[in-house]
Structures are given as structure tokens and as C-alpha cells.
Amino acid sequence: MTEINSVTTLTQDGDVAIVTLNSPPVNALSANVRDGLFEGFKQAIASDAKAVVLICDGRTFIAGADITEFGGASKGASLFDVQNMMEGSPKPVIAAIHGTALGGGLEVALCAHYRVAVPSARLGLPEVNLGLLPGAGGTQRLPRIAGVEKALEMMTSGRHAPAKEALEMGLVDELAPEGQLKEAAVAFARKVVAENKPLVKVRDNNSKLEAAKGHPEIFENFRKANARKFRGFLAPEYNIRCIEAAVNSPSFDEGLNVERKLFMELMTGSQSAAQRYYFFAERQAQKIPDVPDDTPTRAINKVGILGAGTMGGGIAMNFANAGIPVTIVELKQDALDRGLATIRKNYERSRGAKPEETEKRMSLLTGSLDMDDFKDCDLVIEAVFERMDIKKDVFTKLDAICKPGAILATNTSALNIDEIASVTKRPEDVIGLHFFSPANVMKLLEVIRADHTAKDVIATSMKLAKKIGKIAVLAGVCPGFIGNRILAQRQREAQKLVFEGAMPWDVDRVLYDFGFPMGPFAMSDLAGLDIGWVKEKSKGETIRDVLCEMDRRGQKTGAGYYDYDENRNAKPSPVTEKIINDFIVKSGRNPRKVSDEEILERCIYPMINEGVKILEEGKAIRPSDIDVVWVNGYGWPVYRGGPMFYGDLVGGPAKVLEKMKAFQATMGDDFKPAALLEQLAAEGKKFADFKR
Incomplete structure (x- = not known):
């Protein structure tokens, strides 16, 4: 065995040289890895071996580039040097794939002459999820080996293709038995040599591109079919353009030049910077300074849910999906039956749902009318009406019923959890688990x-969140916690803007164009304007009161802030406009033209300022945690990173402070800057510089 460097070795099995990479945890293509591969192939080619196998130790093949090196100066051998060495080898090169071959890892494998994989392997080019495109020939090689349609779908979604599918599309040449990858790859290499098979260079194979030549409609139809999904994102479009270049360029190298140019545009742009930032932010959110990774956790083998309504049912589905038995308790049989029936319907409506899967998950759910059935649960989550007196009554009962060591959780979205915990004899076991609606779909868990x-x-809750497919962020107790507390700032300004002359559809359009799925007024119409509204107590004092009194309660009644047709398509409503103008006249104000710039700044800057207050009070650990909450819970466009990242993007604390002071001078203390905002600005720091 020859040790090439600290991560690469070269061995020989008879007439086959084996370059082995071992750079935990995922064999990412760092400078050290690239150097090792380059020198390893150089020596393998110079040896008396007749073929070369590339294989990786550890849990995976090369799982991608080293993202921490992005934007930095390149050191040592480049990825192109490694690829050219492999592709230009006079001896057949076989890539042996297990785990995942993703991004740069797959781009390396595509420069081998053949690929062997175990059935559990997965292959893909997921750079689009970082606001990028494959920048090492992937956009030119994948359509040549898998076809244009498959390349379009895989590259714009970032999907990982399982090995069997990869074999069918020609991306893999042979499947090896699990646990016998090296032996199978070496045997395959000997077969290539014995049969004198050609050194297949993917770059030279144009046969699968021919069908798309002269058919631009393939690309236009793909764009139209995915327009909604791709809205606002640059990377999917740039990936498509690269595949178009693969089809239409006179040569592989000219297509490669297009790929390189577009890659650099994305790499140096704000969208990829935001998406790469978010990639690390989501992982950082799991790290809690005073709760280390080795903190013991409690076993959660059975869960209790109090309430079978929309939230309770959705929460229960998360645990059933993870194979954890759930006892759901309701006060009345009809409510319990209705809740369980809704859960069943949700499962049956799931795309690709199999009847046996539905039955398996439903079998994990046990309905009850008796809270005593929580006595053997390891975790109980209440999802009852959002009133403090009701919550306290529930926790008093749970305290008496549940076994010692059981975790008692509330799904409250805003109430004081310290007050709720105070009625128990075990406040140390009480925590908030704020699921977002619909709880079986939304990824965020505060x-x-x-x-x-x-x-x-805390440790148990964070790890359990991952097990049930949630992205968890730790928050402290304060009204609205992180997400809803910041949302209140945007909602207040949206309402104020309407009273000054901006119409609801103006506010919604600006926020939609910013990248949100919908604006606050469209969202209210979707949810129902009558949520929390009581007809008997309505005094017509707000626009919502008047709309509800007119039975304009949102999409469900065909009218709310907007008018809706039979397909629930929205259009601006003259009725709503008149109601708003009447309110403005009644207030003694004169409506004015409000610019799109003012709408955006007044909705967004107070959100950033509130995020700073949350940090100041220690209710969030770090700015990036706030961004993770907003991307996953409220539809903040990931290509803008989150409120705190966006604050840095537009000029940092100094710029936000300047705007807040200007608004405060003309509109009052709703815009009063946080003390920490003033401090960060005075110190010339970014929001990202904040450390507790």
C-alpha cells in the first residue's frame, strides 16, 4: 500500500490499481482530497496495473464539494485537473459508488469510464438547493448520459436518483451486491480489460442529445410546467440554460464555457450566498451552547395528544409516520371520531399512498375519551383552545395523571409557558412544542x-424533532416566541398602510414579488377572516369586522378582502376598496399614494428590528436561528436568507437603524430602534457578527 497523502491511498489487487479515499465524514472534495486523488491517479496510471478503481472508505462515496471552501482561493490540484486525469487515462477507470455520489462527487464519477454501485447508493446533482449549478461539467455530462428530460428534472429539483433508476438511465453500468462493492468493481475492471471494452468518455457521447436538437419546446414546456415552483429562483433557470447549451453548442467545450460563465454568475450573486448561508444556519440551529450533543435524552416510546382537531390530528400524524404509538384524547366521541376520520382522509389523499401504509399508521393511533390513558405515555402534547385558564386546568390534570419523567408539552403559539408550568409540581418536565399548521406538513417546530x-x-425534544422530520429551533418564553412575535410587526404595518391609502392587493403584490408565497391579506382570506371573530361582539370598528358582517369571510364564502371566482382565483374588490376609503375619510385622513419601496421597507425593517430585540433579550440563541424560523414557518424566500441575513444584505445594522429612525421621526415609536441595533451600528458590525 502506498500512502498518497493523509486521505488517499493506492493499493494493487493483481492487475487492478485501487485508489481509496478516506476523508470523514463525507469525503467532500476539499483541497487535500483533490490533491490526493490527482496524485493517486497519476501514480496508478504510471504503474503496471491494467485498470484503476476509485473507491471511498466510510459511509459514502464523494458526497459533494467542500462548501466551506466556496468563494475562497483555490489551492493545489483543481477538480478539473482530477477529472482530466481520470477521463484522459489510457487505462479504464471504474468508479465504485456506495452511499451518495452528489454534486462534485457525481461529476467526478462521470469522468470515470464506467460506474459500479451498490443498490442502496443514490446519485444526484443537488447544487440547485445552494442556488448554484454543477460547475464541473455536470450540466454537460448528465444530459449526455441520462437524456435531456431526466437531466432537466434531476438538476432543477436536486433529487437523488436511487441506484436502480441510475442503472436504467445509463448513469450506472452495473449493480454490485451490498457489502461486496470493492470485489465487484475489481471484477468489473478485469472484465473491461479482458473484453477490450472502449474507454467511454461521457463528454464524447452525443446520441442522447440528438433527440432534443431543433426542439426548443422541450425546454419551454418544462419552464411553463414548473414556473410556480421556480418563481423567484435564478438557479433552476440557469441549470436549464446549461442543458440547452449542451444540446445546441457545437462542442462539449463550448457548452462547458457556458456552464462556467453561468456558474460564476450564481456563485458571486446574493441568491447563492443566501442559500449557502441557510444550509449552515439550519445545521447550526441544532447546537445549544449549554445543552451539548452528549446530553442524555429520555426514551419516547409512546406519545399522548390532547385534542383531535386540526392541530392535534396533524401532530399525531408526525409521530405515527415515525412509527411511534399515539393515544389521542378528546372530550366527546363525535369530536374524536371526526378527528380520526380526518387523519385517515389525509393519509388516503397523500400522493402515492398505499392502503397498507395507511392501515399501518392508523393502527398506531388509539382514540380515547379518558385522560387517564396518558398515564403510560413518555410525552404528552396538549393542543387545546388557546386560553390560559384552559391550559392551566389541563396541566394540573396532566401533572396528576402522567408518570414521573414524562415530558409535558404545550402547543401554544404565544402564551406564557412559565405560567402554564407553575401549576405543576414538575416544571422541569414542561416545555413548549409549537407546531405550525398544518402540523403534518409544515417543517418548523419551535x-x-x-x-x-x-x-x-430540551435535548430529547430537539432530537425527537429530527426523528419526526421537523426542523427545530430553540426559543425562549416571550409573547409570540420568535416567529409570531416578528410576524406581528409585519401585520401591524400592513394594516396601517391600508389606512394610509395602499390597497390590500398593493401590499400583497409587493410581498409576493419579494418572494413570499402570498401577502398578509391573501393569507387572511385563505385562513378565514372569521377566525377569532365573534358576530355578537362585532362593532364594525375594523375593516375585518365590516367584511365579516357582510359575510365576506374569505375564500370559503367567495369574498373577503378580495373577490373570488368559482375556481378561487382572486381579483381586487371594489367593495373592499370602498370600505377602506370610508374608514380613511371617517378618520379624517387623506389617502396618499404609497410607493412599493415604502411598503416593503415598512413591512420588513420592523421585522428585522424585532429580531434584534429577541436577540437582545436572549430569546433566540443566534441571528441565523431567527432566519431558520422564518424560512420554514412563514415562507420567507430562502434565496433571501431570512430577515437577519437580508438585513445584512441591504446594508447591515447601520442601514436598518437609519431607516427605523427616519420612520420613527414621522410615524412614531412603532419604529423605535432596539438598543442592540444602535450598538451594532455604532460598532460597525453586521447582524451575523452578533455573539451571545
Whole structure:
């Protein structure tokens, strides 16, 4: 065995040289890895071996580029040097793939002459999820080996193709038995040599491109079919353009030049910077300074849910999906039956749902009318009406019923969890688990740490969130926690803007164009304007009151802030416009033209300022946690990073402070800057520089 460098070795099995890479945890293409591969192939080619196998130790093949090196100066051998060495080898090169071959890893494998993979392997080019495109020939080689349609779908979605599918599309040449990859790859290499098979260079294979030549409609139809999904993102379009270049360019190298140019545009742009930032932010959110990774956790083998309504049912589905038995308790049989029936319908409506899967998950759900059935649960989550007196009554009962060590959780979206915990004899076992609606779909879980919450309860909750497919962010107790507290700032300004002359559709359009799925007024119409509205108590004092009194309660009644046709398509409503103008006249104001710039700044800057207050009070650990909450819970466009990242993008604390002061001078203390905002601006820092 020859040790090439600290991560690469070269061995020989008879007439086959084996270059082995071992750079935990995922064999990412760092400078050290590239150097090792380059020198390893150089020596393998110079040896007396007749073929070369590239294989990786550890849990995976090369899982991609080293993202931490993006934007930095390149050192040592480039990825292109490695690829050219492999592709130009006079001896057949076989890539042996297990785990995942993703991004740069797949681009390396595509420069081998053949590929062997175990059935559990997955292959893909997921750069689009970082606001990028494959920048090492992937956009030119994948359509040549898999076809244009498959390349379009894989590259714009970032999907990982399982090995069997990869074999069918020609991306893999042979499947090896699990656990026997090296032996199978070496045998395959000997077969190539014995049969004198050609050194297949993917770059030279144009046969699968021919069908798309002269058919631009392939690309236009793909764009139209995915327009909604791609809205606002640059990377999917740039990936498509690269595949078009593969089809239409006179040569592989000219297509490669297009790829390189577009890659650099994305790499140096704000969208990829935001998406790469978010990639690390999501992982950072799992790290809690005083709750280390080795903190003991409690076993959660059975969960109780109090309430079978929309939230309770959705929460229960998360645990059933993870194979954890759930007891759902309701007060009345009809409510319980209705809740369980809704869960069943949700499963049956799931795309690709199999009847046996539905039955398997439903079998994990047990309905009950007796809270005593929570006595053997390891975790109980209440999802009852959002009133403090009701919550306290529930927790008093749970405290008496549940076994010692059981975690008692509330799904409250805003109430004081310390107050809820105070009625129990075990406040250390009480925590907030704020699921977002619909709970079986939304990825975000705010984990709320109360004053006395035990560290093992926090650790258990964070790890359990991952098990049930959620992205968890730790927050402290304050009204609205992180997400809803910041949302209140935007909602207040949206309402104020309407009273000054901006119409609801103006506000919604600006926020939609910014990248949100919908604006606040369209969202209100979707949810129903009558949520929390009581007809008997309505006094017509707000626009919502008047709309509800007119039975304009949103999409469900065909009218709300907007008018809706039979397909629920919205259009601006003259009725709503008259109601708003009447309110403005009644207030003694004169409506004015409000610019799009003012709408955006007044909705967004107070959100950033509130995020700073949350940091100041220690209710969020770091700015990036706030961004993770907003991307996953409220539809903040990931290509803008989140409110705190966006604050840095537009000029940092100094710029936000300047705007807040200007608004405060003309519109009052709703725009009063946070003390920490003033401090960060005075110190010339970014929001990202904040450390607790």
C-alpha cells in the first residue's frame, strides 16, 4: 500500500490499481482530497496495473464539494485537473459508488469510464438547493448520459436518483451486491480489460442529445410546467440554460464555457450566498451552547395528544409516520371520531399512498375519551383552545395523571409557558412544542425553553424533532416566541398602510414579488377572516369586522378582502376598496399614494428590528436561528436568507437603524430602534457578527 497523502491511498489487487479515499465524514472534495486523488491517479496510471478503481472508505462515496471552501482561493490540484486525469487515462477507470455520489462527487464519477454501485447508493446533482449549478461539467455530462428530460428534472429539483433508476438511465453500468462493492468493481475492471471494452468518455457521447436538437419546446414546456415552483429562483433557470447549451453548442467545450460563465454568475450573486448561508444556519440551529450533543435524552416510546382537531390530528400524524404509538384524547366521541376520520382522509389523499401504509399508521393511533390513558405515555402534547385558564386546568390534570419523567408539552403559539408550568409540581418536565399548521406538513417546530425546563427535556425534544422530520429551533418564553412575535410587526404595518391609502392587493403584490408565497391579506382570506371573530361582539370598528358582517369571510364564502371566482382565483374588490376609503375619510385622513419601496421597507425593517430585540433579550440563541424560523414557518424566500441575513444584505445594522429612525421621526415609536441595533451600528458590525 502506498500512502498518497493523509486521505488517499493506492493499493494493487493483481492487475487492478485501487485508489481509496478516506476523508470523514463525507469525503467532500476539499483541497487535500483533490490533491490526493490527482496524485493517486497519476501514480496508478504510471504503474503496471491494467485498470484503476476509485473507491471511498466510510459511509459514502464523494458526497459533494467542500462548501466551506466556496468563494475562497483555490489551492493545489483543481477538480478539473482530477477529472482530466481520470477521463484522459489510457487505462479504464471504474468508479465504485456506495452511499451518495452528489454534486462534485457525481461529476467526478462521470469522468470515470464506467460506474459500479451498490443498490442502496443514490446519485444526484443537488447544487440547485445552494442556488448554484454543477460547475464541473455536470450540466454537460448528465444530459449526455441520462437524456435531456431526466437531466432537466434531476438538476432543477436536486433529487437523488436511487441506484436502480441510475442503472436504467445509463448513469450506472452495473449493480454490485451490498457489502461486496470493492470485489465487484475489481471484477468489473478485469472484465473491461479482458473484453477490450472502449474507454467511454461521457463528454464524447452525443446520441442522447440528438433527440432534443431543433426542439426548443422541450425546454419551454418544462419552464411553463414548473414556473410556480421556480418563481423567484435564478438557479433552476440557469441549470436549464446549461442543458440547452449542451444540446445546441457545437462542442462539449463550448457548452462547458457556458456552464462556467453561468456558474460564476450564481456563485458571486446574493441568491447563492443566501442559500449557502441557510444550509449552515439550519445545521447550526441544532447546537445549544449549554445543552451539548452528549446530553442524555429520555426514551419516547409512546406519545399522548390532547385534542383531535386540526392541530392535534396533524401532530399525531408526525409521530405515527415515525412509527411511534399515539393515544389521542378528546372530550366527546363525535369530536374524536371526526378527528380520526380526518387523519385517515389525509393519509388516503397523500400522493402515492398505499392502503397498507395507511392501515399501518392508523393502527398506531388509539382514540380515547379518558385522560387517564396518558398515564403510560413518555410525552404528552396538549393542543387545546388557546386560553390560559384552559391550559392551566389541563396541566394540573396532566401533572396528576402522567408518570414521573414524562415530558409535558404545550402547543401554544404565544402564551406564557412559565405560567402554564407553575401549576405543576414538575416544571422541569414542561416545555413548549409549537407546531405550525398544518402540523403534518409544515417543517418548523419551535421548541420553547421555559425557566425551569430540564436540559435533558430540551435535548430529547430537539432530537425527537429530527426523528419526526421537523426542523427545530430553540426559543425562549416571550409573547409570540420568535416567529409570531416578528410576524406581528409585519401585520401591524400592513394594516396601517391600508389606512394610509395602499390597497390590500398593493401590499400583497409587493410581498409576493419579494418572494413570499402570498401577502398578509391573501393569507387572511385563505385562513378565514372569521377566525377569532365573534358576530355578537362585532362593532364594525375594523375593516375585518365590516367584511365579516357582510359575510365576506374569505375564500370559503367567495369574498373577503378580495373577490373570488368559482375556481378561487382572486381579483381586487371594489367593495373592499370602498370600505377602506370610508374608514380613511371617517378618520379624517387623506389617502396618499404609497410607493412599493415604502411598503416593503415598512413591512420588513420592523421585522428585522424585532429580531434584534429577541436577540437582545436572549430569546433566540443566534441571528441565523431567527432566519431558520422564518424560512420554514412563514415562507420567507430562502434565496433571501431570512430577515437577519437580508438585513445584512441591504446594508447591515447601520442601514436598518437609519431607516427605523427616519420612520420613527414621522410615524412614531412603532419604529423605535432596539438598543442592540444602535450598538451594532455604532460598532460597525453586521447582524451575523452578533455573539451571545
